[in-house]
Amino acid sequence: MLCSYLKGAKLRAWLSRPDCPQAVKECKVLLDQAYGVNGDDTTVIDPLEEYVRPLDTARATNMPPDLREFVHLRRTVLRAHLRHAGVVFSRSSTNVGNSQIMFYPSGDQSLRAVPGLIKYIFEGDDGSMAFAVQWREALGRNGEGDPFAAYPHFPAKLYSARASEKLEKVKILWVVSHYACWAISEEEVVVLSLCRVSSCISKPRL
Helix, strand or coil: CHHHHHHHHHHHHHHHCCCCCHHHHHHHHHHHHHCCCCCCCEEEECCCCCCECCCCCCCEEECCHHHCCCCCCCEEEEECEEEECCEEEECCCCCHHHHEEEECHHHCCCCCCEEEEEEEEEECCCCCEEEEEEEEEECCCCCCCCCCCCCCCCCEEEEEEEEEEEEEEEEHHHEEEEEEEEECCCCEEEEEECCCCCCCCCCCCC
């Protein structure tokens, strides 16, 4: 599963390169249409600064009740997808795989990145895009009962299969990577970070 994901990521990165042949880029258009990534529901964020280019097709919608903690307007803009630095993020109701993210809680890089599911991609009061994320709860304490705790260089960990009902607002720059998820029972899942570097990663700019 991890190998397939990495192959797909490499293909998407190559298709996004400016020197990619035009004939191959035509294939990218077909793939984007097939997998629901298109200009109508995707916001492009500049990788060097927190800047959102608004889309003419965006429409404000009524505020979901569980988003009122983060947005204090009666209406907001919700999106199905968002592209940042060449990486596509999606809400879980649209694409579960693209909604699975590792992020720093409250943006605190001194803490270990934790997994969550993107429930909403929304526009905040300040006009910037953010994620409303459901946590996955870790099983056991201090690695007790986790068979992967004995392998510190293999970034897998056991988590609850159920995501929290409570949402946390996550800024885009707090996200470390996507993760792969494998259900080993109705109650447990294995989460494997797909960050392409080791635990001594270069942390993103807040």
